Amino acid sequence: MEGDFIKINEWLLPLSWLYGLVVKLRNLLFEIGILKSRSFNVPIISVGNITVGGTGKTPHVEYLIELLHTKFKVAVLSRGYKRKSRGYMVAGKDTTVYDIGDEPFQMRQKFPDITVAVDKNRCHGIDQLTDDKQLDVILLDDAFQHRYVKPGINILLVDYHRLIIYDKLLPAGRLREPLSGKDRADIVIVTKCPQSLKPMEYRVITRAMNLYPYQHLYFTTISYGRLHSIFRKNVIRKELDELKDEHVLLLTGIASPKQLEHDLSPYTSQFTPLTFSDHHQFKRKDIEQINATFAALPSPKLVITTEKDATRLKATEGLSEEVKDNTYVLPINITFMQEQEDMFNENIIGYVRKNSRNSILAKGKDVHKPKDSHRTGNGTRTISFRNN
Secondary structure, eight states: TTTTOOOOOOOGGGHHHHHHHHHHHHHHHHTTSOOOOBHHHHHHEEOOSSSOOOHHHHHHHHHHHHHHHHTSSSEEEOOTOSOOOOOEEEEEEEEOOOHHOHHHHHHHOOOOOEEEOOOOSHHHHHHHHHHHOOSEEEETTTTTTTTTTSSSEEEEEEEGGGGGGOBTTTTTBBBBGGGGGGGGGGEEEEEEEOTTTHHHHHHHHHHOEEETTTOOEEEEEEEEEEEEESOTTTTBBBBBGTTOEEEEEEEOOOOHHHHHHHHHHHTOOEEEEOOOOOOOOOHHHHHHHHHHHHSSSSEEEEEEEEEEHHHTTTTTTOOOOHHHHHEEEEEEEEEESTTTTHHHHHHHHHHHHHSSSSHHHHHHHHOOOOOOOOOTOOOOOOSSSSSO
């Protein structure tokens, strides 16, 4: 399979078996009700995965924001991984990347008209949002395994280059829970598909995923926008096709840099990867390394980085003027394949429209509860996608 990144550490499989027992016990406690999943009176869409590493969560959440924010009042609730603040926080005009984390900060910068909040305790965060804001929908970022919340739509992202059906549990593989965890998903999206994917491959993957009839399967591919300068205004944007003669310093602090290297390779063979850990906070020695590595490259040259990395780079000090003059961000978008975009959009918009605040108020208090819902101690009700 093209770009296959799966590597299994066979000698760690006994530890994976023990890890799996613990995760299965946790899931069982939720299934039998000892651990409680809360439902809420606002449409909630969760986007996440069951693997360690990047599956394209941020671009897919941004796709949902783009789809919904002109029609509904949207909030995004994230954990705010590696932020320096604690507890619940709503992004404001003076909020920094260190306050809420790089991915929420990126979304706030791109969509200033939506509410972006962070809270490790997702139930508490939803309570705060619904108390303070008149919202139509809440998007939960990276929350597929946060089972204390019962979302109306549960979206599971699966990397085409690391299909969960061929992976193993941690630490031998990268699965965070057994394959059966996919059964909780209402929508499964196979992400990062090559644009040349053949009809036979769609059928093979569809059959291998072995989904239930109530689950919807989609395929998306990555598309890239024009490169634009991070630090300098009025700099002409570059097309990827213009990289042929450039020496590129590919600067990344993301979970899966191999995908980006693979995608850029047709445009230039002259790139030097400089890779840091996911969500890496750049320190003085890192900045010195960036400056020195770029200075050593022959001209013409430029730095390419991701949108997520750009949020942290802009907040650092010490980058040379040469680096600042030549650093570009590569926007990432997702595109649905097999002409599935309209169907996906209609399902999402239909769910939110049917269950939004205005719709519920119009129906009055006697709204029928979906068949698969259950009440918890707080008396809230489940708004389910499956019964819409």
